[in-house]
Amino acid sequence: xxPVQSPQAVILREGEDAVINCSSSKALYSVHWYxxxxxxxxxxxxxxxxxxxxxxxxxxxxxxxxxxxxxSLYLTASQLSYSGTYFCGTPRTDSWGKLQFGAGTQVVVxx
Amino acid sequence: xxxxxxxxxxxxxxxxxxxxxxxxxxxxxDYLFWYRQTMMRGLELLIxxxxxxxxxxxxxxEDRFSAKMPNASFSTLxxxxxxxxxxxxxFCASSLESRVGGQPQHFGDGTRLSxx
Numbered sequence: 001x002x003p004v005q006s007p008q009a010v011i012l013r014e015g016e017d018a019v020i021n022c023s024s025s026k027a028l029y030s031v032h033w034y035x036x037x038x039x040x041x042x043x044x045x046x047x048x049x050x051x052x053x054x055x056x057x058x059x060x061x062x063x064x065x066x067x068x069x070x071x072s073l074y075l076t077a078s079q080l081s082y083s084g085t086y087f088c089g090t091p092r093t094d095s096w097g098k099l100q101f102g103a104g105t106q107v108v109v110x111x
Numbered sequence: 112x113x114x115x116x117x118x119x120x121x122x123x124x125x126x127x128x129x130x131x132x133x134x135x136x137x138x139x140x141d142y143l144f145w146y147r148q149t150m151m152r153g154l155e156l157l158i159x160x161x162x163x164x165x166x167x168x169x170x171x172x173e174d175r176f177s178a179k180m181p182n183a184s185f186s187t188l189x190x191x192x193x194x195x196x197x198x199x200x201x202f203c204a205s206s207l208e209s210r211v212g213g214q215p216q217h218f219g220d221g222t223r224l225s226x227x
Contacts, residue, residue: 030212041202041218042154049212087154097142097209098167099216101154 001025003090005102012078012109020073020105022088031064031071032089032099042087045073075107083109113137115219117203123225129191132222134203135184141208144216145178145188149199160186161209193226200224 003024010018022031030049034042048064048071059076075082085106089099116135124130136143144159158168163180171178175194180186190197200221206214 032213032215034216041220042216044215044217047212047215091213095167095209096211096213097161097206098156098159099213100156103153 002100003031003088003102005086005088005105007105008103009106009108012075012082012107014080014109014111015077018075018078018107020075020086020088020107021070022073022090022102023068023070024090026069026090027093028064028066028069028071028090029093030091031062032091033062033071033073034087034089034101035084036087036104037084045086078107078109080109080111083107115203115205115217117201117219117222119222120220121223121225123227124193125227126194127192128226129189130193130197130224130226132188132201132203132224134186134188134219136186136203136205137217138184139207140205140217142206142214142216143180143186144204144206145186146202146204146218147199148202148221154202157188195226198224198226 003022006021032047033045036042050066062073064071085104087101087104089101118133145157148154157170158178160180178188202218202221204216204218206216
């Protein structure tokens, strides 16, 4: 089942913060995050494993709460380069290689 | 290191023609994935291979679509006959052998397919 992302879109000014959520109706063991810039391929950001860890990529960090079956991606002090569509992906426990991607959250950072 | 290489980057063809998309995964990667991306349906997994063997083709839309991986460094996705609704961006991705929690997937630049 496809994870659900919210919000669908967010517009930020440079320097502002934003949070993107990814939730699932099924138990999660891990959550993957990718960013896709317009006209380009998705690029891997990070994987969060069961255990509530937080990870970071530049000033982008994420948390994973397996009890809530949810992950959140934090864009801190956003930069113009953060613009793009962010996807979360969740693997199946019977097939770790296969990811189910959410619909994506479009982020626009303006000067 | 070279990333995932896809060809062609763009393909425009007429309805009914055969279309062949090609992918070279990252050397040493054991998994290869074919995705289709459209505005309406987002990023959909069509099929994936592990060590050249198709594992799950449940995402292949219909019999007009077929995929092969004759060796570890090459895969094709064919559409025959093509239809306008097949227009989309097709991505190939590869990853290392799966582990608990999954591995990062590395995407190629994609093939932008337009069927007239």
